[in-house]
Amino acid sequence: MRKAYFTFVFLTVIGTACEKEINVDLQRTEDMVVVEGIIEQGSFPMVRISKSLNYFSRITPQQLLESFVHNAAVTVSNGVQTHRLREYRTDTTGGIALYFYTVDTADMQTAFFGEPGKSYTLRIETEGQTFHSITTIPEPKFRIDTMWWKFGKEEDSNRAEILLKVTDPPERGNYFRYFTSLNRGRFLPALSSVFDDQVVNGTSFDVVVAPGVDKNRSSGISGDYGFFDKGDTVTLKFCNIDHNTYDFWRTAEFAYSSAGNPFSSPTRTMGNVKGALGYWGGYSVALKTIIIPK
Structure with missing residues (x-):
C-alpha cells in the first residue's frame, strides 16, 4: 500500500497538468x-x-x-x-x-x-x-572447499573481505543460506543470504561472505558494508536448505531491500504454512571459523 502512495505523490509532482485528487482506501485486514x-x-x-x-x-x-x-x-x-x-x-x-x-x-x-x-x-x-x-x-549437497580473507582495495587497509569456494554437484535443485557470527556474537544473516545453483550447477565457484545484519537496526548498515576488520573472528554457519525455505527468504529479502522504493515492484513473500504467514524450514548446518590477523 505504501508503495502505491509514493507512486501517486511522484506522479502529482511531475504531472502538473493533472490536478485531480486521488484517495487511496487503506483497508485494515484481519x-x-x-x-x-x-x-x-x-x-x-x-x-x-x-x-x-x-x-x-x-x-x-x-x-x-x-x-x-x-x-x-x-x-x-x-x-x-x-x-x-x-x-x-x-x-x-x-x-x-x-x-x-x-x-x-x-x-x-x-x-x-x-x-x-x-x-x-x-x-x-x-x-x-x-x-x-x-x-x-536436505543432504549437504553444496560443499565448502576453502574459506579465506583478503584486504580491501588498499594493502594497508584495515578492512578485509572473506570469501568461500563452494562446490555444487551435477544434480540441479540445490539451495543454501548462510549466517555469520562476529567475535562470538549471535549468528545473523547477510542482506542477501540465499543462493541457488541455477547458474553455477555442477561447478566450483567463489562467494563473497558479507557480515550478518540485524535488520531491526538499519543504522548498522554503513557505506562500507561487506567488509570485516583486522582482528575479527568470524564464524560462518553454512546451511543447505530446501526449495520452500529458499523461496521464503529470497522473497522476504527482496521485499526488505526494496522497502520505501517507489519504483520497486510489489513483492509477495512466499511462505509455506497453509493459511498463515511465515515459514517452516529445515537447515543442514556446517560451521567454519576464520581469524583475520591484525
Whole structure:
C-alpha cells in the first residue's frame, strides 16, 4: 500500500497538468497468524507464533508482547515420532519478553533432533484454527572447499573481505543460506543470504561472505558494508536448505531491500504454512571459523 502512495505523490509532482485528487482506501485486514519455525541438523525444533500487526501502526514493546500466541498445541513429526512442543519465555537484554515453542524437557521420550535427509511435519492448533507445513533437512549437497580473507582495495587497509569456494554437484535443485557470527556474537544473516545453483550447477565457484545484519537496526548498515576488520573472528554457519525455505527468504529479502522504493515492484513473500504467514524450514548446518590477523 505504501508503495502505491509514493507512486501517486511522484506522479502529482511531475504531472502538473493533472490536478485531480486521488484517495487511496487503506483497508485494515484481519490479523493473521505468523509462524517462524526452524529445525536444524543436531538441534530440536523451535517455533515462534504471533499475530500480524497493522502495517501503518506504531510498533511498541507492549504491542509486540501482546502479539505472541500462547497455549497453542504445536507438534512436530519426523514420520516415526511425534513430539508436542512446550511454550517458553525468554527476556532480551532490552527487557522485552519473547515467547517460543521447543522441546518439552518433561517428555523426552518422543523428542528428536533434526537429521539431514529427513522430512518434518509441523502442526499448529490455536483458537479453533489448524495450520500445517512440511519441510526437509536436505543432504549437504553444496560443499565448502576453502574459506579465506583478503584486504580491501588498499594493502594497508584495515578492512578485509572473506570469501568461500563452494562446490555444487551435477544434480540441479540445490539451495543454501548462510549466517555469520562476529567475535562470538549471535549468528545473523547477510542482506542477501540465499543462493541457488541455477547458474553455477555442477561447478566450483567463489562467494563473497558479507557480515550478518540485524535488520531491526538499519543504522548498522554503513557505506562500507561487506567488509570485516583486522582482528575479527568470524564464524560462518553454512546451511543447505530446501526449495520452500529458499523461496521464503529470497522473497522476504527482496521485499526488505526494496522497502520505501517507489519504483520497486510489489513483492509477495512466499511462505509455506497453509493459511498463515511465515515459514517452516529445515537447515543442514556446517560451521567454519576464520581469524583475520591484525
